Amino acid sequence: MKKDSTMKRVLKLLKPYTGFIILSLIFALGTVISTLMIPVLEGRAVDHIIGKGKVDFSGLLFVLKEIAAVAAVTFFCQLFMNLINNHITYSVAKTLRQRAFERLLRVPVKVIDSESHGDIASRIVTDADSFTDGLLLGFTQLFTGIMTIAGTIIFMIRIRFTIALIVIAATPVSLLIAKFISGRTYRYFTQQSKDRGDLTEYIDERISLEDLVSQLGAGELSKEEFVKKNNKLTDSATKATFYSSLTNPSTRFVNAVIYAVVGVVGAFLAVAGSISVGELTSFLGYAREYARPFNEITGVITEMQNAMACAARIFEIIDQDQVEDCDGEFDGEVKGAVDMEHVDFSYVPEKPLITDLNVKVNPGEKVAIVGPTGAGKTTLINLLMRFYDVNAGSVKVDGRDIRTVSRNALRSRFGMVLQETFLFSGTIRDNLTLGKPDATDEEIIEASKAAHAHEFIRKLPDGYDTVLSPSGTLSQGQKQLLCIARLMLALPPMLILDEATSSIDTRTEMKIQDAFNKMMKGRTTFVVAHRLQTIRDADMILYMENGHVLEQGNHKELLAKNGYYAKLYRSQFMS
Structure with a gap:
């Protein structure tokens, strides 16, 4: 199943939760706005510290109270957003499991006979859990990440347009790196899910036939076969993890370079008197906040690759042709001819x-x-x-x-x-x-x-x-x-x-x-x-x-x- 069609079907599953998604977006927006208010307040606090013996304590105390209030708003917005996101993702996973199991009850017997029973169980249980983890990360970090990026751009432009352009111009580099790496992880996650299903089937079979294995003295053969399957899963899992793990440090490196450039340029402007030290502090805070979502989003993209691979395997069960049946009944008691x-x-x-x-x-x-x-x-x-x-x-x-x-x-x-x-x-x-x-x-x-x-x-x-x-x-x-x-x-x-x-x-x-x-x-x-x-x-x-x-x-x-x-x-x- 193609990744694009899998995504469309996942979005269709999310449709009944539109109201919850909108509510989650509202709390996400509240989280982002309140989070982005803190660098501004930090800058104001710095500007109240004029120099040695010249501290505006009353103004500083007022700003600190504002920071505490904003932090409280951030906490409650994040709390309610996470509660809503948990409800959405686990409800979708439950629906997906239920549909897969219900379809299993209606597929022709030959479908069950031709499939590995352990792999079927792995799809409905393990793959559904992996899908949930990826979807939960998507809701929790993707929404807030996108909003944070948009919000920081607006705040940075308000402070100093020229410095903001440096940050914005370097952004495509992070995106291209993330896209390049994540595009190659999907097939490895797909193979990992398949190998995990094969190993689950083998373990289930050997446990159920333990007496026979012992009787035939096939313990060593079973061990060797297990090692082969385990090594195969280790190999595919290692490749999936390795390639996916390249994304975050690569984008972090680019973002660290951007942060350093912003710091140097901002320092020169502060020395020249174009901006205050407090404004530079705020700008560096926004540069940090701007970089953070990219690091999180690249991690989300990696998890989403795994989630989509797992969802595709579950959809394969749901897409099986079900038994065509009619609603006819026997006329009266059956005699048995x-x-x-x-x-x-x-x-x-x-x-x-x-x-x-x-x-x-x-x-x-x-x-x-x-x-x-x-x-x-x-x-x-x-x-x-x-x-x-x-x-x-x-x-x-x-x-x-x-x-x-x-x-x-x-x-x-x-x-x-x-x-x-x-x-x-x-x-x-x-x-x-x-x-x-x-x-x-x-x-x-x-x-x-x-x-x-x-x-x-x-x-x-x-x-x-x-x-x-x-x-x-x-x-x-x-x-x-x-x-x-x-x-x-x-x-x-x-x-x-x-x-x-x-x-x-x-x-x-x-x-x-x-x-x-x-x-x-x-x-x-x-x-x-x-x-x-x-x-x-x-x-x-x-x-x-x-x-x-x-x-x-x-x-x-x-x-x-x-x-x-x-x-x-x-x-x-x-x-």
């Missing part, structure tokens, strides 16, 4: 996966999907849930194409338990009621008992109010029991079970299988299975390979065919 007619699908256009798939499932039937790894079993589930849409053909539920109903309407009719467990930070009760928020305590306990989870939940420190973390202290089997209990509590008309008991001991699995059989009665169920003993009673078994259904029938029929399924079955039970 599923028809897949002439379905074609591929994750990558040039690599077809499923071609001309036809499956008809009657309401209440149990359908088992088996086959080798990569056969397309999970893909079939993805199509049923509309995590991905078919490239051709149609998937129908109760005779209605699922693309004509909203995703929420479709997915609320399905319940899923996957081989990989998904629990969120929160209490056990919160996790169990995700699919049925209004469930009563009795219903929660009944579902937990059916899933054989009640006993271990009861033994936890706070029972159903025990707070879980993503890692937690529960075993994998206990986590899977909670997922099963969650499904049994919601009880939608259609079920998807993908190796739902893979982490549970055999004895408990046999008990849960009885509960599953009761739950599946009258509900259309799709079971993805590797252990074929769990699906021998299925009404229909689909044997898939390379995206094609090669065999279809019940257990006895497929054994009688003596084909792919029979071969797979015998390999498990007759080896």
Whole structure:
């Protein structure tokens, strides 16, 4: 994304805060005027000190009181300006984060699958913080800096036009240096943000897979890879910081030269009697005040380069195409008839996966999907849930194409338990009621008992109010029991079970299988299975390979065919 277009979008985000910005400008103007009054008052104070024994103490005291009053005004103007600027910048950052996260909830699943999860998190959290820092500096120092420059020029011209021309004439040198350097920092800040996201992703991955890394003895390899990524981030961050840090000292040098020239010229004029010592003091004060904003503004420009680079990365998330959805609803209760007619699908256009798939499932039937790894079993589930849409053909539920109903309407009719467990930070009760928020305590306990989870939940420190973390202290089997209990509590008309008991001991699995059989009665169920003993009673078994259904029938029929399924079955039970 180009820097100019990023800036336009940031300005658009600021539009709702126009009133606050105007108020901030008023306080900024008050800060500048009161600040610029002090050199004038300092000059007057100096002129009241005429010489040894010739000090106008009453006049000096009056000027000192004026300086104190002006300083108080400056303090309160700066205080209110900063409070307003903080409100604007952090509100904008909050809006930016919220829009990015909301878009993530609406983008196609393939977008999430194709992006680094750590990098996405880095964009929404770290990059948003960096953007806030840059924007805050812009509001705090850019406004006051520009006004200070304009104000000092006016005050200097009033004192002595010829000296003011020296300062003004040298100003473009500072601007050209700042522009030259800052124009080259943007790409380094962009690379720094990207490298930071890569490192965040790697750290997150290695922490979540710590047990596996230790088991495989891959600690040294992980360390070496971390060092590479860390060095890459260090390199890009060092370059960004180095080039950006050149701006301030370069402009400070130019401004110091200007200040020295003003001092020398002013001294000659004072000796000649053209200006008073007090006026020279005021002029030097203004020369100092004139130089200060340039140093601050160059720092702001550097931070803004980083802020715009970070904002561009967040806008990339916001600009992702969101899922096109409709607001259609099913007519009445869903019975569970599923028809897949002439379905074609591929994750990558040039690599077809499923071609001309036809499956008809009657309401209440149990359908088992088996086959080798990569056969397309999970893909079939993805199509049923509309995590991905078919490239051709149609998937129908109760005779209605699922693309004509909203995703929420479709997915609320399905319940899923996957081989990989998904629990969120929160209490056990919160996790169990995700699919049925209004469930009563009795219903929660009944579902937990059916899933054989009640006993271990009861033994936890706070029972159903025990707070879980993503890692937690529960075993994998206990986590899977909670997922099963969650499904049994919601009880939608259609079920998807993908190796739902893979982490549970055999004895408990046999008990849960009885509960599953009761739950599946009258509900259309799709079971993805590797252990074929769990699906021998299925009404229909689909044997898939390379995206094609090669065999279809019940257990006895497929054994009688003596084909792919029979071969797979015998390999498990007759080896």
